[in-house]
Amino acid sequence: MKLKDFSYELPERLIAQNPAEKRDLSRLLVLNRKNDTLLHKYFKDITDFFNSGDCLVINNTRVIPARLLGEKEKTGGKIEFVLLKRKEKDIWEVILKPGKIAKPGSRFVFGEGLLKAEILEIADEGNRIVKFYYDGVFEEVLDKVGVMPLPPYIHASLEDKERYQTIYSRINGSAAAPTAGLHFTHEVFESLAQKGIKVVEVTLHVGLGTFRPVKTENILEHHMHKEFYSITPEACDIINKTKEEGQRVIAVGTTSVRVLETSSDESGRVRPGSGETDIFIYPGYRFKVVDALVTNFHLPESTLIMLVSAFAGKDRIMQAYREAINEEYRFFSFGDAMLIL
Secondary structure: OEHHHHOOOOOHHHEOOOOOOOHHHOEEEEEEOOOOEEEEEEHHHHHHHOOOOOEEEEEOEEEOOOEEEEEEOOOOOEEEEEEEEEEEOOEEEEEEEOHHHOOOOOEEEEHHHOEEEEEEEEOHHHOEEEEEEEOOOHHHHHHHHOEOOOOOOOOOOOOOHHHHOOOOOOEEEEOOOOHHHHHOOHHHHHHHHHOOOEEEEEEEOOOHHHOOOOOOOEHHHOOOOOEEEEEOHHHHHHHHHHHHOOOOEEEEHHHHHHHHHHHEOOOOOEOOEEEEEOOOOOOOOOOOOOOEEEEEOOOOOOHHHHHHHHHHOHHHHHHHHHHHHHOOOOEOOOOOEEEEO
């Protein structure tokens, strides 16, 4: 399978620079795999496509202000860190630039000295393992000196930082938002409850894969990086019962898909646990748990467009994306949504 098979041309004006005025007023393209239809709706209408007894699976991760702008301790050279993964209490894996000034032993200062860092070692693909020094509580210091790591294709400043969080985010740890969940409002959840639709939470901290495009021409040679996930026994019980009763499990976002498919056995039963997943889902994959998917429109040649192509079929996805472009949907993190049934 070639990388170019997952490419498409997107006018730059369709890359959403700001979130919708109200979360659930983003548009919703509904792709039905059974009858090959596309419907144009608004996200507030999404409950119309769910049935009583269905189970919606959401990712409760919360984005941390993971972007740090600072300088080298002795020379004043500018540096940028993005926190990726906590290895232990004060030791993190980060991506940074410029790498040439970040050799092991180098020290950096952020927030006029509120936070300091020392490079311990060079990790895979040029990442660094660093140790942080500070007074007080790390998360509180990070709130003062860090900024939200918006994707590089978003050039506008974000006035309300909570718009890059889902309304149900509560477990700190992501370097990027699980963006399919950004459309949900309290009104949508009330509608789901009234219709008898169950909602369960899983956790996957969005990390390195978001920042690393696929570069290998043969996609099977692509190396997925590991991300932390967790799923509780209670969540597993509800999901497994839903499947046993012949109802649908609807994943909100590719991150929820990855947790569910990582946690399942060959029969489709999900098992509780936590750990790291590097599951790579591309066309040909047999889904064991997920019956429907809420997702955003993804970058060309990304692992995310490969995952949705595996779920709906590459030709169907490319047709849907062409339709969305013709209808001037908004794309990527702050863009509109798809529901794949």
